[in-house]
Amino acid sequence: MKLKRKKIARNIVITLLLILLMGSSVAFGVGYSKQITAYFNNIKVKLNGNLLNFSKEPFIYEGTVYIPLRDVSENLGLEVVWDGNTNTVYLANNIYGYGSTPRYGYNNPYVLNKDKEKEEEEEDIIKELEDMLNDDYEEYTEGKKDLEFEYSLDEKSRYIKVEMEGKNFEKDSSHWEDRDEDEFEDFIEDIIEEICDEIDDMDVKVDVEDEDGKSVGKYEYDESKDKFEVTFQYGSDGDIDDLEEELNDDYDEYTKGDDGDLEFKYSLKEKSDYIDVEMKGKNFKRDSSEWENRDEDKFKDFIEDIAEKICDEIDDMDVKFFIDDKDGKNTGIYEYDEGKDKLQDKFEYEQD
The missing domain is CATH 3.30.70 (Alpha-Beta Plaits)
Structure with a gap:
């Protein structure tokens, strides 16, 4: 599909915790003043591990850290211009054209304060x-x-x-x-x-x-x-079929055990509010040493990795795992709660 484009002026607001313009003369028009209580706690800011120096000390007001916009912008390689006529801060790599008037208007993607009418x-x-x-x-x-x-x-x-x-x-x-x-x-x-x-x-x-x-x-x-x-x-059957194929390719063996690998064949079904995963063991019985001597914690990590892979592809669905040995006898049941990002083991077979 080739989508058409109408070229119209766009404004993108950049949300920053950087409010103050320091180091330049700023004349404000109609506004208001307010008395606040700020806290100066020797706040430090590092950029890529390097400590920044500020013209004015940062402070905390109502849980937000305020630092000089100009100082930070220049450390990021941006120039700063204040337009008092429109109460607009301009940030750009090369903000000047010919003369001293900023040449970036509302097309500039670094405009902070958009014109109300726009x-x-x-x-x-x-x-x-x-x-x-x-x-x-x-x-x-x-x-x-x-x-x-x-x-x-x-x-x-x-x-x-x-x-x-x-x-x-x-x-x-x-x-x-x-x-x-x-x-x-x-x-x-x-x-x-x-x-x-x-x-x-x-x-x-x-x-x-x-x-x-x-x-x-x-x-x-x-x-x-x-x-x-x-x-x-x-x-969509395609989603389930593709996932099933991936699991059979990438998760066909569990290798963290003392007495041999566990091999599986996967089949997936989409229910109303969860994905049903059947893992059929291909090379072990539930009374065998292969199952008994698996690392239980690492096996749960193995199951959780599979659940997260499924949830990466299919949103807002829980996952239930039913594990059988090669004779079709149940060896484990696990449930993954997508909302809580949590795996629970409902049943794990253990020899008497």
Whole structure:
């Protein structure tokens, strides 16, 4: 897909804990003053291990450390200019053109304080896009049953986040299962194209949820690479098949034991709220020394590594492991809670 681009001025806010302009003359217009209580605790700041020197001593106010913006910026190789007419701080590698007037306007990616009118204009664009999507993309119709959505957009520092809340389906329902996957991906790409026609130089991330707020799909567009990617689709056999193949290639042996390796064959199934992992032992019985003399802690680490690999590919799903020996007798049951990032052993066979 080749997305079009409309070149419009963009402002990106840089959030810093650096507030004070030191070492230059700054004239403020209409403002206000406030008496504060600050703490000077001989605060030190290091850049790449090197101690920085400041023209004014850093201090703490309401739990935040304040340090001179100019000193830090110059140590980072940036020049600093204060524009008193617009109350704007400009940071750039080469901020001057001909003469002494800063040549960087709102196109400059290092502008700290955006013009209020410009900020409101961008908020209007986001709101208009949101209204348009709710009007024109309310329904996806390329399936046995229509899918209905409500959209909300949020502008982050580097990307536009699109939340698509399902209004008439659950993730385990036939509504979602029977959609045409390729056509649905085209539907998402069309949405991204609409956004990129209006907003320049921003990535787009789309999160699709069912009517209960459960994730059913995640999609990303990388603007710099002009690349669309499906990062997760609930119920996609391809994801499970690919994971199963990877596990059988990369985790076919557990080698941390005193009496030989343990070999496994994996099969994965996607349930409503967890991934079922069956690990069939290929070369050991549960009463054998291979199982008995494994390093138990390292074996749990082995299982946890597998769980984390699965959760890297499939979001918001727990993982349950059922381990059998080569005769099909159960030797272990483990559960991984994705939300708590915690593995529990529910059962481990031990000889009497």
